[in-house]
Amino acid sequence: MDRSDPDEELLVRVAEGDPAAVRALVARKLPRLLSLGQRMMGDAAEAEDVAQEAFLRVWKHAAGWRPGVARFDTWLHRVALNLCYDRLRQRREIVLAEPPEQVDEGPAPDRGLQAADTGRRVSAALQALPDRQREAIVLCHYQEFGNIEAAAAMGVSVEALESLLGRGRRALRLALADMVEP
Structure with a gap:
């Protein structure tokens, strides 16, 4: 077993269905995935969705993991980034035939300045x-x-x-x- 990847042993245990290994892997990786998702998506709920989907992919593909090709952490972050980019593309791809004919009922532009001052x-x-x-x-x-x-x-x-x-x-x-x- 190649010891250059600190997650390899844990990933082998995840592939074997070890619940303690799954918990350990989530505890080890979740904070950084949430941080990545939050910074990329600008939304905590979407960051949680991205992290959850990334972990689902880990569990599905853990048995097929090939050590030495890439570090697990690198692969996991790449998966999370790809999921973020997919979601960001979906946001942009909403095309309307004509602009909506409704009044923007959101806060007035100066509300952001007031909120910043309040903060x-x-x-x-x-x-x-x-x-x-x-x-x-x-x-x-x-x-x-x-x-x-x-x-x-x-x-x-x-x-x-x-x-x-x-x-x-x-x-x-x-x-x-x-x-x-x-």
Whole structure:
């Protein structure tokens, strides 16, 4: 067995139907595939679809994998990129005989500028919080941890976490009070 490809042994086990190997391979490769898909597609849901389809192809073709032709990681990323390009082509290929006769009901062009300004203000207010309050807010609101999980990650009790969240939210509300529309 060629040891130059760190994924070869795992891929052999996937081909043999080893569920632990499948889980290990997904755990090892999924974050980078999602990142690639997100950057290529600009959409998290499509990035997940691309990653899922790439893993389906791995499982279908694992038994036929030929070591030494290309590194598995290179092949997997090529598969994911090809899936992205296929999806991007499908987006472009929607051809209409005539332009639609409807009013664009999307946000006004200046809404993007307002959203960017709001994002900067929220980010600055978040950065102004004491470290532990900011950590609690980020874990619970941005990383979507539950209170028990966030408290464990911070090494505090759930009650202490809730106190940090309460103080952080009050400070953010006060810092951003002028942004609330009447």
